[in-house]
Amino acid sequence: xxxxxxxxxxxxxxxxxxxxxxxxxxxxxxxxxxxxxxxxxxxxxxxxxxxxxxxxxxxxxxxxxxxxxxxxxxxxxxxxxxxxxxxxxxxxxxxxxxxxxxxxxxxxxxxxxxxxxxxxxxxxx
Numbered sequence: 843x844x845x846x847x848x849x850x851x852x853x854x855x856x857x858x859x860x861x862x863x864x865x866x867x868x869x870x871x872x873x874x875x876x877x878x879x880x881x882x883x884x885x886x887x888x889x890x891x892x893x894x895x896x897x898x899x900x901x902x903x904x905x906x907x908x909x910x911x912x913x914x915x916x917x918x919x920x921x922x923x924x925x926x927x928x929x930x931x932x933x934x935x936x937x938x939x940x941x942x943x944x945x946x947x948x949x950x951x952x953x954x955x956x957x958x959x960x961x962x963x964x965x966x967x
Contacts (some may be wrong), residue, residue, distance in 0.1 A: 858864035886894070895902070 853859045858868075860907075886897075
C-alpha cells in the first residue's frame with residue numbers, strides 16, 4: 843500500500859494556498875504592529891537586573907501586595923476544623939480488639955532491644 847495515497851490534504855487549512863501574496867502581507871502587518879515592542883526590547887537588551895525590576899515596579903508591587911492579602915484572607919478564613927475523633931497512638935491501634943499481648947515484650951521501654959529475640963518472636967522474615 844502506498845503511504846502517499848493515504849495522506850490528508852492540508853491545502854484547505856493554508857490561508858495562502860489560493861492567495862500567493864498572503865504570507866508577504868501577513869509578515870508586513872505583524873512586523874508593523876510589533877515595531878514599538880521590538881524597539882523597546884532592543885533598548886532593554888542593555889538593561890541590567892535592577893533596571894528590569896525597576897521597570898516592573900508599577901505592576902509587580904501592587905500584584906505582590908494583592909497576592910499577599912489574598913493569601914492572608916485564605917489562610918485565616920479556612921482554619922482547620924477540630925478533629926472529631928481524638929488521635930490514638932499506633933500501639934493502641936495495633937492492640938485494639940486483640941486478646942493477649944500482641945506486641946512482643948522486646949519492644950518494651952525497660953527491656954534491652956534484642957533483634958534476634960524480636961525476629962524469632964515475630965516469626966522471622
